[in-house]
Amino acid sequence: xxxxxxxxxxxxxxxxxxxxxVDSFLNHQVDPQLTAEMGKAFASYFGNRKITKVxxxxxxxxxxxxxxxxxxxxxxxxxxxxxPMTMKEDVWVERVFSFTKQIENEIHIGKAFLAASDRVLIxxxxxxxxxxALGLASIVKQAGAEVVGIGxxxxxxxxxxxxxxxxxxxxxxxxxxxxxxxxxxxRFIDEE
Amino acid sequence: xxxxxxxxxxxxxxxxxxxxxVDSFLNHQVDPQLTAEMGKAFASYFGNRKITKVxxxxxxxxxxxxxxxxxxxxxxxxxxxxxPMTMKEDVWVERVFSFTKQIENEIHIGKAFLAASDRVLIxxxxxxxxxxALGLASIVKQAGAEVVGIGxxxxxxxxxxxxxxxxxxxxxxxxxxxxxxxxxxxRFIDEE
Numbered sequence: 001x002x003x004x005x006x007x008x009x010x011x012x013x014x015x016x017x018x019x020x021x022v023d024s025f026l027n028h029q030v031d032p033q034l035t036a037e038m039g040k041a042f043a044s045y046f047g048n049r050k051i052t053k054v055x056x057x058x059x060x061x062x063x064x065x066x067x068x069x070x071x072x073x074x075x076x077x078x079x080x081x082x083x084p085m086t087m088k089e090d091v092w093v094e095r096v097f098s099f100t101k102q103i104e105n106e107i108h109i110g111k112a113f114l115a116a117s118d119r120v121l122i123x124x125x126x127x128x129x130x131x132x133a134l135g136l137a138s139i140v141k142q143a144g145a146e147v148v149g150i151g152x153x154x155x156x157x158x159x160x161x162x163x164x165x166x167x168x169x170x171x172x173x174x175x176x177x178x179x180x181x182x183x184x185x186x187r188f189i190d191e192e
Numbered sequence: 193x194x195x196x197x198x199x200x201x202x203x204x205x206x207x208x209x210x211x212x213x214v215d216s217f218l219n220h221q222v223d224p225q226l227t228a229e230m231g232k233a234f235a236s237y238f239g240n241r242k243i244t245k246v247x248x249x250x251x252x253x254x255x256x257x258x259x260x261x262x263x264x265x266x267x268x269x270x271x272x273x274x275x276p277m278t279m280k281e282d283v284w285v286e287r288v289f290s291f292t293k294q295i296e297n298e299i300h301i302g303k304a305f306l307a308a309s310d311r312v313l314i315x316x317x318x319x320x321x322x323x324x325a326l327g328l329a330s331i332v333k334q335a336g337a338e339v340v341g342i343g344x345x346x347x348x349x350x351x352x353x354x355x356x357x358x359x360x361x362x363x364x365x366x367x368x369x370x371x372x373x374x375x376x377x378x379r380f381i382d383e384e
Contacts, residue, residue: 029305032262058251070224113221
């Protein structure tokens with residue numbers, strides 16, 4: 001997505017060879033117009049797959065998942081990192097390892113919100129090691145539902161998540177694919 | 193907001209005299225169309241106040257804050273409950289007591305995303321004791337910026353948050369105001 005790539009070029013900041021900071025428009029401050037276009041891009045690519053639900057993980061995945069769901073005209077569900085006290089019914093739980101924080105988190109989805117008949121589009125803001133997307137996909141599978149695609153805003157293609165997901169048979173659309181962050185520079189795949 | 197009130201009537205579930213569960217359309221599964229109308233309602237009421245930023249707290253506040261920001265054509269910022277590891281710069285921090293969980297949380301906003309010139313609309317999904325909104329307002333004040341309004345999706349008007357905020361001089365718009373949840377029944381203010 002050209003507009004996203006340009007925004008990363010102007011406002012993204014390379015913190016280290018592995019970390020890109022995009023908190024001025026994606027995961028702390030959010031640009032609604034740009035996010036709306038992300039939703040359109042996901043809906044345009046995955047729109048013919050009879051999607052019934054868009055699934056993401058709180059919090060940064062919520063805006064792009066929301067705009068995709070809005071475009072597709074289906075509900076959005078966000079998995080929770082903590083089990084809410086009012087969520088007494090059965091929940092699906094999956095363990096997800098966070099490489100950034102070097103800890104294992106549990107993610108939770110109320111069983112009421114994933115049916116075996118659901119055709120699910122998973123959306124997330126970043127794809128690095130693929131743990132979050134795989135955790136969400138695992139819950140979808142446990143529910144007997146189907147993952148019909150995975151939409152990612154920014155893929156760090158120099159890490160193994162994208163390959164892991166594609167090797168597992170998922171159709172992954174990443175709106176920006178980063179080749180490297182070395183020398184304080186963002187280089188994109190498909191650009192050179 | 194009539195459509196929201198009707199949705200609470202059909203899909204809200206009274207868990208106890210103090211707790212209303214709306215996770216099928218507001219804070220776990222999200223209805224994009226209904227959320228878009230919330231944004232329109234907030235923008236219609238607060239739209240003439242030269243708002244420069246919409247502020248909320250992760251996670252459930254994000255969808256209605258996002259649609260309000262989209263309508264107003266300004267960025268949305270969501271405060272974070274944990275300080276992210278990549279957020280090394282100065283952040284505003286405020287302590288917020290959670291009555292639901294009976295613990296004190298810290299909320300964080302990067303200083304880069306609140307300027308003294310900002311005119312801020314605070315949005316949240318629920319108003320009960322008012323702690324989250326007051327914490328956000330306190331950070332806005334520390335930044336030298338101005339809170340021009342507070343938009344709430346569901347106000348539990350039988351708890352003291354609404355009065356606290358209005359007594360502090362804030363203009364609060366709640367799209368649904370709940371009078372009581374006793375006897376397993378949702379009763380609304382302005383309805384009787």
